[in-house]
Amino acid sequence: MDLSAISPTLLVASLMVAATPILLAAIGELVVEKSGVLNLGVEGMMITGAISGFAAAVLTGSPMIGFLCAALGGAALSVIFAIITQYFLSNQVATGLALTLFGLGLSAMLGQSYVGIKPPASAKLDLPLVSDIPVIGPILFSHDFTVYAALTLVTGVWWFLKYTRGGLILRAVGESHDAAHALGYKVVRVRILAIMFGGACAGLGGAALSLVRVPQWTEGMTAGAGWIALAIVVFASWKPARVLLGAYLFGGVAVLQLNLQAAGVSIPVEYLSMSPYLITIVVLVVMSANRSKSALNAPAALGRVFHASR
Amino acid sequence: MKLKSILAGAALAISAATGSLADKTKVGFVYVGPVGDMGWSYEHDQGRKAVDAAFGDKVETFYVESVPEGPDSERVMTNMALKGADLIFTTSFGYMDPTINVAAKFPNVKFEHATGYKQSDNVSVYSARFYEGRAVQGHIAGHMTKSNIVGYIGSVPIPEVIRGINAAYIHAKEVNPDVQFKIIWIYDWFDPAKEADAAKVLIEQGADVVLQHTDSTAPQAAAQAAGNVITFGQASDMAAYSPKPRVSSIIDNWGPYYIARTQAVMDGTWTSTSTWDGIGSGMVGIGEITSAVPAEVKASAEALRDSLADGSYHTFTGPLNKQDGSVWLKAGETAADYGPEGLAEMLFYLEGLDGEVPN
Numbered sequence A: 001m002d003l004s005a006i007s008p009t010l011l012v013a014s015l016m017v018a019a020t021p022i023l024l025a026a027i028g029e030l031v032v033e034k035s036g037v038l039n040l041g042v043e044g045m046m047i048t049g050a051i052s053g054f055a056a057a058v059l060t061g062s063p064m065i066g067f068l069c070a071a072l073g074g075a076a077l078s079v080i081f082a083i084i085t086q087y088f089l090s091n092q093v094a095t096g097l098a099l100t101l102f103g104l105g106l107s108a109m110l111g112q113s114y115v116g117i118k119p120p121a122s123a124k125l126d127l128p129l130v131s132d133i134p135v136i137g138p139i140l141f142s143h144d145f146t147v148y149a150a151l152t153l154v155t156g157v158w159w160f161l162k163y164t165r166g167g168l169i170l171r172a173v174g175e176s177h178d179a180a181h182a183l184g185y186k187v188v189r190v191r192i193l194a195i196m197f198g199g200a201c202a203g204l205g206g207a208a209l210s211l212v213r214v215p216q217w218t219e220g221m222t223a224g225a226g227w228i229a230l231a232i233v234v235f236a237s238w239k240p241a242r243v244l245l246g247a248y249l250f251g252g253v254a255v256l257q258l259n260l261q262a263a264g265v266s267i268p269v270e271y272l273s274m275s276p277y278l279i280t281i282v283v284l285v286v287m288s289a290n291r292s293k294s295a296l297n298a299p300a301a302l303g304r305v306f307h308a309s310r
Numbered sequence B: 001m002k003l004k005s006i007l008a009g010a011a012l013a014i015s016a017a018t019g020s021l022a023d024k025t026k027v028g029f030v031y032v033g034p035v036g037d038m039g040w041s042y043e044h045d046q047g048r049k050a051v052d053a054a055f056g057d058k059v060e061t062f063y064v065e066s067v068p069e070g071p072d073s074e075r076v077m078t079n080m081a082l083k084g085a086d087l088i089f090t091t092s093f094g095y096m097d098p099t100i101n102v103a104a105k106f107p108n109v110k111f112e113h114a115t116g117y118k119q120s121d122n123v124s125v126y127s128a129r130f131y132e133g134r135a136v137q138g139h140i141a142g143h144m145t146k147s148n149i150v151g152y153i154g155s156v157p158i159p160e161v162i163r164g165i166n167a168a169y170i171h172a173k174e175v176n177p178d179v180q181f182k183i184i185w186i187y188d189w190f191d192p193a194k195e196a197d198a199a200k201v202l203i204e205q206g207a208d209v210v211l212q213h214t215d216s217t218a219p220q221a222a223a224q225a226a227g228n229v230i231t232f233g234q235a236s237d238m239a240a241y242s243p244k245p246r247v248s249s250i251i252d253n254w255g256p257y258y259i260a261r262t263q264a265v266m267d268g269t270w271t272s273t274s275t276w277d278g279i280g281s282g283m284v285g286i287g288e289i290t291s292a293v294p295a296e297v298k299a300s301a302e303a304l305r306d307s308l309a310d311g312s313y314h315t316f317t318g319p320l321n322k323q324d325g326s327v328w329l330k331a332g333e334t335a336a337d338y339g340p341e342g343l344a345e346m347l348f349y350l351e352g353l354d355g356e357v358p359n
Helices: A008-034 A042-060 A063-086 A092-110 A136-140 A145-163 A165-175 A177-182 A187-213 A225-235 A240-262 A269-289 A291-297 B002-022 B040-058 B071-082 B093-105 B130-144 B159-175 B192-204 B218-226 B255-267 B295-309
Strands: B025-030 B059-064 B087-090 B110-114 B123-128 B149-154 B180-185 B209-212 B230-233 B246-252 B274-277 B284-287 B327-329
Touching (some): A008 A042, A008 A136, A008 A145, A008 A165, A008 A187, A008 A225, A008 B192, A042 A063, A042 A187, A042 A225, A063 A092, A063 A145, A063 A187, A145 A165, A145 A187, A145 A240, A165 A177, A165 A187, A177 A187, A187 A225, A225 A240, A225 A269, A240 A269, A240 B180, A240 B192, B025 B071, B025 B255, B040 B059, B040 B246, B040 B255, B071 B087, B071 B093, B087 B093, B087 B255, B093 B110, B093 B123, B130 B159, B130 B209, B130 B230, B130 B284, B130 B295, B149 B159, B149 B192, B159 B180, B192 B209, B209 B218, B218 B230
Parallel strands (some): B025 B059, B025 B087, B110 B123, B123 B274, B149 B180, B149 B209, B209 B230, B230 B246
Antiparallel strands (some): B246 B284
């Protein structure tokens, strides 16, 4: 056993990279749920984004176009969900599950000819001098675009929900769609925009996986990351800053487990792989034990169908 | 219900009729990964294509890719047998018991299971001595590492993988006594995301050589991004990453074996056999050693390869001790293939390796 081989600096730097896909997907889903919609299709949108981004990047040779197409791909898939749940008033849970299954199948089909191909490398931030500062350099100034995009999005969402009129409207729609409707806000329009934003974020998260973290395309490569993102939103009790914490915690355990193995620590890896899920379950139990508090946090109209009768 | 069973009966009759009319030998392949993995399953599929090319109209080959090891593979094999396959190649260790089970139900279908050790009247086993290739990789790794840390991405802790680790380690140590191996198990044959993470962690912990016993090119990509790290192609040449990080490779060459076995089924001479071939027969190929390796290291690696090929040297030649210090092979003794201390069931590390073999 040689724990000194694990460098805390590199550990933090790599957990940020490992957490980025789930962070992107989770912050998108947070906005969706704040508007009162429960979209369980995150996994499907992520993997669709992963393949659309990968294909676009390979075809054009530009990772940035890849990320753009990934966001568009995820958003396009979410439009299906938006139309079915907002206009045809279908059950959101069932529709979301169907969207995940559809996304997994669709991506496998689209990805047939992309297996085993090398994508163009996405550039890393490399500022002279600044990136070389010990500790701070590797952690803050030497990542690729997606890490910064994710952090910017989290800050942006926090600011939008807390300080803007648009954020207030979004939250109003999520708390009581009838009241918001009575005040003259377009409930369906707000929700569709939120769903599309969630889809775009999930797609971006998928591309962070297929273009940066792996980088390669494989069928089913998200391997449950979308579900983890969903759990993190609940874990974070719908607060952007806590989504960041949850995602980094999750990424941290995933990276730490590999580090401990390489350092020769003989803890069965199964326990470590299990721990983030266990923590999520514990948090969910604690939250639901205290009804009044969790009721304050969850958007009151979450998952409820809105039908304007007047 | 009635209509359905009539239709099913009719379909069966038609397929049986066309099958006997065409009189083709049908050969099925079960793959653990996608054929586009550019590693293990890709090379098996190259073998299938070689069978197609060798026999033309006389054979019909088909395959199912990404079949999980375990019960689901039994369903796939049963399906193939019901479709009229005469010969079925099951190409991963985890298909061992499913193959035996399905073979018992279809005594007229011949089965060939790769890398396992359970045989029966209609199940042959075949494998390649990949560890001979690992010895060459270890030799190069020992010479090339500057940090004296070699990273190793293990897939599933079975004898084949453990043999590879041991073979690489003793040959790295032979040329570099200070070398240390760091091993990460990912418990899967093909998972690019985990393979990439494992490679990155090994590199962060100082490894400047990464060996992999997993089937994707993700570790190669991670090594390329890191810069001064070398890797070896696994199962397939992975030449897209040469001359660096990929400096050499182990190439599985199944074509000749698959052609011979298909021929045996056609001639009616097929019997249950156990085949275990290495560099000598060409079943294990060593990919070109690139210019990133100094000429003298390349020459000594090629000499090692040739001595393994002509049988003048055995990968595991004593004196060798087990990890706990007890004697495994005395001086000059070579490892037996089978038996309690044999290579086929090697589940222990050799002296000098850290960590434990996981269960």
